[in-house]
Amino acid sequence: MGPLTQGQVESMPISSFVNGQCIYSSGERAGQAYRVEFGAVRVYRVLANGRRQILAFHFGGNWFGLQNEDLHRSNAEAIGVTGVKSVSLHEDPLIWQGLLPAVLENFLSAQEHQLVIGRQSAVERVAAFLLEMSDRSGHSYRLELSMPRVDVADYLGLTIETVSRSLTKLKNKRIINLLGARGIEILEYRALQNLCL
Amino acid sequence: MGPLTQGQVESMPISSFVNGQCIYSSGERAGQAYRVEFGAVRVYRVLANGRRQILAFHFGGNWFGLQNEDLHRSNAEAIGVTGVKSVSLHEDPLIWQGLLPAVLENFLSAQEHQLVIGRQSAVERVAAFLLEMSDRSGHSYRLELSMPRVDVADYLGLTIETVSRSLTKLKNKRIINLLGARGIEILEYRALQNLCL
DNA sequence: CGGCATCTTGAGCCCTGTCAATATGTGTGG
DNA sequence: CCACACATATTGACAGGGCTCAAGATGCCG
Incomplete structure (x- = not known):
C-alpha cells in the first residue's frame, strides 16, 4: 500500500x-x-x-x-x-x-x-453492506461475514432486528441465501446493485 | 493550514x-x-x-x-x-x-x-448542526446560516419539513430563537450540547 | 407592492425501533 | 456422539418518529 x-x-x-x-x-x-x-x-x-x-x-x-x-x-x-x-x-x-x-x-x-x-432505506443499506463485503473479499458470491449482526446494525445505523428482517426479505426475493448464522450466498448480484442506486 | x-x-x-x-x-x-x-x-x-x-x-x-x-x-x-x-x-x-x-x-x-x-434523532441532528455551525463561526451565539433548509436537510439525512419542525421544537423549548429565515440565536448553548450526547 | 422562492404547519401513513418470545447455532462436558 | 447451556439470530405485535402530500405563511427582490 x-x-x-x-x-x-x-x-x-x-x-x-x-x-x-x-x-x-x-x-x-x-x-x-x-x-x-x-x-x-x-x-x-x-x-x-x-x-x-x-x-x-x-x-x-x-x-x-x-x-x-x-x-x-x-x-x-x-x-x-x-x-x-x-x-x-x-x-x-x-x-x-x-x-x-x-x-x-x-x-x-x-x-x-x-x-x-x-439516504438509504434499511434493505438498501443491507444490500450495500453485502456488496461491500463481497467486493472486499474479491467479489466472491459466497462469503462468511466476520462480524455478528450487532456490528452490522451499528455499522448501518439500524437495529439487529431490522438487519435480520432485511436479510430475510432479500432471501425471500431469491436475491441471496443465508447459510447458517454468518454465511451469505449472493444469487443475484445485479439485483443487489440495483437496490443501492 | x-x-x-x-x-x-x-x-x-x-x-x-x-x-x-x-x-x-x-x-x-x-x-x-x-x-x-x-x-x-x-x-x-x-x-x-x-x-x-x-x-x-x-x-x-x-x-x-x-x-x-x-x-x-x-x-x-x-x-x-x-x-x-x-x-x-x-x-x-x-x-x-x-x-x-x-x-x-x-x-x-x-x-x-x-x-x-x-445514531441521532432528528432534533439531535439539528442541534448538532447548529453547534457545528456556531463552532465554525467562532462560537458565536448569533449566526446566519449560509445555506437554505434543503441543504441542511440533505446534510443531516432528513427532509426539510423535519428540519423545520425540529427547529420549531428547539424554539418552543427556548433553546434557540429564529431570526428570519436564516438567522439563529442560541439561547441555551449547554442544552444544545446535552442533546448531542 | 407584487410575485416567487423559501419556510412552516398540518394530517395521515409507513418504516423502523421497541419489547418479547422463539429458534438456531456453538461450544463444552459427560 | 449426544445433551445441555449460553450466545446469537429470527420472527411477531405494537407504537412512534419521520416521510409524504398538501396547504398556508413568511421573506426576499425586483
Missing part, C-alpha cells in the same frame, strides 16, 4: 488479539498507524447514551488509526483472532508520505458510507 | 463563483485541491433515484476536493457568492505534504458526521 512504509512495516512484529480485544480506545494517547495482517477490526464511537456507531471495518491489508491528534477519538477492537502490525508516527515524519493513499482511501470510504446511512 | 503550500496557494488568483455555480462535478477529471477564500461550498453526491447527500460544508480557510483518483466522485457547488483558490496536485508531488492536515481534518469531520446521521 504505502511504498515508503513498506520496508518499515514489514519488519515489525505482528501483535495478536483475541475476539473483542481492544487495540486502542477513545481518550488514549495516539501516535501509531496500524495495518491488519489477518482477521478483522472494527472502529467505532459511542454516544453518551450508549448508542454505538461503527465507523469502519478493516480487513487484511487495510490501514487504520490514522490521525494527527494526540488523543484517539474512537475505539478499535479485534473481530475474531486478529493480527496487526503498527508503525510509530512520531519517529519519522516522512512515514506519512507512504500513508497518504491509505488516509485518502479511508476518507473515501467514510464518504461512501455517509451516503448509505444518510 | 498547510505550511508548505502556503506560498504556492497565496500566489494563486481567486476564482469567483455565484450562488449554485458548480466548482467541480462527478465524473470530471480531478487533480486540483481547492481552498475557500470567502463564501461557502457544499460537496455532495446524488443517488440514481435523485436522493442527495451533502457530505460536507466548507467555509473560509477550509480545503476541499482532496483526492487521489483521477475522476471526481462528488460535486462541489458555491453557496452564495464564493471565492476559491486552487493548486494543481500533479505538478508537485510534495504539495501533498502540506495538505495532509487538511485531509485528516476532512476525514475526521466525515467520521464525526457518520455518528450524527447514523
Whole structure:
C-alpha cells in the first residue's frame, strides 16, 4: 500500500488479539498507524447514551488509526483472532508520505458510507453492506461475514432486528441465501446493485 | 493550514463563483485541491433515484476536493457568492505534504458526521448542526446560516419539513430563537450540547 | 407592492425501533 | 456422539418518529 512504509512495516512484529480485544480506545494517547495482517477490526464511537456507531471495518491489508491528534477519538477492537502490525508516527515524519493513499482511501470510504446511512432505506443499506463485503473479499458470491449482526446494525445505523428482517426479505426475493448464522450466498448480484442506486 | 503550500496557494488568483455555480462535478477529471477564500461550498453526491447527500460544508480557510483518483466522485457547488483558490496536485508531488492536515481534518469531520446521521434523532441532528455551525463561526451565539433548509436537510439525512419542525421544537423549548429565515440565536448553548450526547 | 422562492404547519401513513418470545447455532462436558 | 447451556439470530405485535402530500405563511427582490 504505502511504498515508503513498506520496508518499515514489514519488519515489525505482528501483535495478536483475541475476539473483542481492544487495540486502542477513545481518550488514549495516539501516535501509531496500524495495518491488519489477518482477521478483522472494527472502529467505532459511542454516544453518551450508549448508542454505538461503527465507523469502519478493516480487513487484511487495510490501514487504520490514522490521525494527527494526540488523543484517539474512537475505539478499535479485534473481530475474531486478529493480527496487526503498527508503525510509530512520531519517529519519522516522512512515514506519512507512504500513508497518504491509505488516509485518502479511508476518507473515501467514510464518504461512501455517509451516503448509505444518510439516504438509504434499511434493505438498501443491507444490500450495500453485502456488496461491500463481497467486493472486499474479491467479489466472491459466497462469503462468511466476520462480524455478528450487532456490528452490522451499528455499522448501518439500524437495529439487529431490522438487519435480520432485511436479510430475510432479500432471501425471500431469491436475491441471496443465508447459510447458517454468518454465511451469505449472493444469487443475484445485479439485483443487489440495483437496490443501492 | 498547510505550511508548505502556503506560498504556492497565496500566489494563486481567486476564482469567483455565484450562488449554485458548480466548482467541480462527478465524473470530471480531478487533480486540483481547492481552498475557500470567502463564501461557502457544499460537496455532495446524488443517488440514481435523485436522493442527495451533502457530505460536507466548507467555509473560509477550509480545503476541499482532496483526492487521489483521477475522476471526481462528488460535486462541489458555491453557496452564495464564493471565492476559491486552487493548486494543481500533479505538478508537485510534495504539495501533498502540506495538505495532509487538511485531509485528516476532512476525514475526521466525515467520521464525526457518520455518528450524527447514523445514531441521532432528528432534533439531535439539528442541534448538532447548529453547534457545528456556531463552532465554525467562532462560537458565536448569533449566526446566519449560509445555506437554505434543503441543504441542511440533505446534510443531516432528513427532509426539510423535519428540519423545520425540529427547529420549531428547539424554539418552543427556548433553546434557540429564529431570526428570519436564516438567522439563529442560541439561547441555551449547554442544552444544545446535552442533546448531542 | 407584487410575485416567487423559501419556510412552516398540518394530517395521515409507513418504516423502523421497541419489547418479547422463539429458534438456531456453538461450544463444552459427560 | 449426544445433551445441555449460553450466545446469537429470527420472527411477531405494537407504537412512534419521520416521510409524504398538501396547504398556508413568511421573506426576499425586483
